Amino acid sequence: MPRAILPLLVLLAALAAFSSPALAQDAAKDKPAPLEQTPDKPAKEDAKVSLLPPVSVEHNDADVVGVRLAYQVKELAGRSSLMRLSAKDEKKIVLLISTAEEFSGRPAVSSVYSAIWLYSAKTGSLRYYLTSQTGVADAATLNQTVEAIMAQTSKVCETYSYLFQ
Secondary structure, three states: OHHHHHHHHHHHHHHHHHHOHHHHHHHHHHOOOOOOOOOOOOHHHHHHHHHOOEEEEEOOOOOHHHHHHHHHHHHHHHHOOOOEEOOOOOOEEEEEEEEEEOOOOOOOOEEEEEEEEEEEOOOOOOOEEEEEEEEEEEOOOHHHHHHHHHHHHHHHHHHOHHHHO
């Protein structure tokens, strides 16, 4: 008789667990949630990013205002919706920024700069001159100078966009 009762008790316990909504919810909470499958990146976004012209910003000088200038240009280029910042070995627009202290006695006040835009087909190959710009950047007008350089970069990317097709 005890053998017949044991399967009956197991069956009753299972029926009670599934018939009670609170117990069923507790059982559902114990189960791990199914993994959501999301694509890595939509194909549209990949295609859109690949159409943006790649830009590389190079700066090797150590003057205070010049370093800030180059950093802000890189930062804006990285956030831009008109171009993409690239360090890859690919066809790209290279922006060379060369800076020097305007006055050696006042190193953190202002810098003279030269911005040169080049076209590079790949690393190690001959770069082609596109345009250039020179000026003076000081701490007070640094943001305006950065915006002017980015505007020129955008214009260069638009003018020479056929090189990336």
